[in-house]
Amino acid sequence: MTGVPEWVDGNDIAGATRELFAVDLTVARGRCATCGREAMVAEAHVYDRAPGIVARCASCESVLLRLVRAPDRAWLDLRGLSYLEVPIPAPVAPAAMPVVA
Amino acid sequence: MTELATPTRRPLAWRVATVAAVREESVVARTLVLDVPDWPGHIAGQHVDVRLTAPDGYTAQRSYSLASAARASAGYAVSTVEILVQRIPRGEVSPWLCDIAMVGDQFEIRGPVGGYFVWEPSRPEPVLLVAGGSGIAPLMAMIRTRKEAGSRVPFRLIYSVRDPDTLIFGEELARRARDDHGLDVTIVYTRQTPPGWRRPPGRLDAVLLAEAGWPATLAPACYVCGPTGFVETVADLLVAAGHDPAAIRTERFGPTG
The missing domain is CATH 3.40.50.80 (Nucleotide-binding domain of ferredoxin-NADP reductase (FNR) module)
Incomplete structure (x- = not known):
């Protein structure tokens, strides 16, 4: 054991966040509310060996996201992010658009 | 009823995976070939969450990269995926996957997830x-x-x-x-x-x-x-x-x- 807790990439929280969001949050770009760095969630430093998940800014180590899961609910704190830009797959236009008269 | 072409965004569900084969890959690691009915397919580089549940209800969860090709390997069903597990002494999940799990055993997986660390054959660059x-x-x-x-x-x-x-x-x-x-x-x-x-x-x-x-x-x-x-x-x-x-x-x- 070293004194510094081991972290992993934001990639690690793809599954946990897909429980709450309809799209993959790890490829969303977010801005750190503390230092202003913009990066993908996948690039954050994630500490997950605890009762909850904490994602920190790769630049200033401020907390970006906290997620705690109980069997029947989840708590999500995003106040460390001033925004998230989330790619959403564009719908493929159907060959014939159904028309409602 | 015409099926909408919009990508479906269902909540991510846990699926039961059955160990279909085991391959030793080194002294400390082995491949688990998993049969997962209704596997939706994956992109190279994506991972899955693995959840083990003890008889008393205690659960432990870890993330594992998928090691198999985006399409199933020759000789295996389309619903098969492979994960590589490495033995970590005193771990909670890896000793079971590395030493105890055998063909026919079941556990839960969730995925595929992750769109960041992925490679698709349509990419042209080296x-x-x-x-x-x-x-x-x-x-x-x-x-x-x-x-x-x-x-x-x-x-x-x-x-x-x-x-x-x-x-x-x-x-x-x-x-x-x-x-x-x-x-x-x-x-x-x-x-x-x-x-x-x-x-x-x-x-x-x-x-x-x-x-x-x-x-x-x-x-x-x-x-x-x-x-x-x-x-x-x-x-x-x-x-x-x-x-x-x-x-x-x-x-x-x-x-x-």
């Missing part, structure tokens, strides 16, 4: 893969997917391991380096080499990265996967060699016990 230890798993998925898809994109793999005992996928990599046209494989031993190896043991450095990798002028896509310290070092070396930081994708492991 690819540099750098693996440390069991970080080879998602990169192996890319190498296998390249072959399955008939891609001619040139791949170079630099794979750092401690010693010959910890080399994972050694035979398959040697075979693919010979048979998969356009795939170069360089193994780096950090502590102990096989007898007669041309390079003394030592860490991956800038010189070796320049020799066995791609020059930055070719603008390769770089994928680096391994322990946190290894990934930090390699990513820094690549940036120092002139690679665009945006073209370097990383996946760091903690000790996945």
Whole structure:
């Protein structure tokens, strides 16, 4: 054991966040509310060996996201992010658009 | 009723995976071939969450990269996927997966997830893969997917391991380096080499990265996967060699016990 807790990439929280969001949050770009760095969630430093998940800014180590899961609910704190830009797959236009008269 | 072409966004569900086969890949790692009914398919580099449940209801969950090609490997059903598990002493999940799980056993998986550390055969640029230890798993998925898809994109793999005992996928990599046209494989031993190896043991450095990798002028896509310290070092070396930081994708492991 070293004194510094081991972290992993934001990639690690793809599954946990897909429980709450309809799209993959790890490829969303977010801005750190503390230092202003913009990066993908996948690039954050994630500490997950605890009762909850904490994602920190790769630049200033401020907390970006906290997620705690109980069997029947989840708590999500995003106040460390001033925004998230989330790619959403564009719908493929159907060959014939159904028309409602 | 016409089915809407809009991508469906169902909540991510846990599925029951059944161990269909086990392959020893090194002294410390093995492949679990899993049969997962209704598997939706995946992209090389994606991972799954694995959940084990004890008789008393206690659960432990870990993330594992998928090592199989995006389409199922020859000889296996479409619903099969493979994960690489490495033994971590005193871990909660890995000892069960490495030592106890056998054909017919079941546990839950959720996925595939992750859209960041992925490679698709439609990408045209050359690819540099750098693996440390069991970080080879998602990169192996890319190498296998390249072959399955008939891609001619040139791949170079630099794979750092401690010693010959910890080399994972050694035979398959040697075979693919010979048979998969356009795939170069360089193994780096950090502590102990096989007898007669041309390079003394030592860490991956800038010189070796320049020799066995791609020059930055070719603008390769770089994928680096391994322990946190290894990934930090390699990513820094690549940036120092002139690679665009945006073209370097990383996946760091903690000790996945």
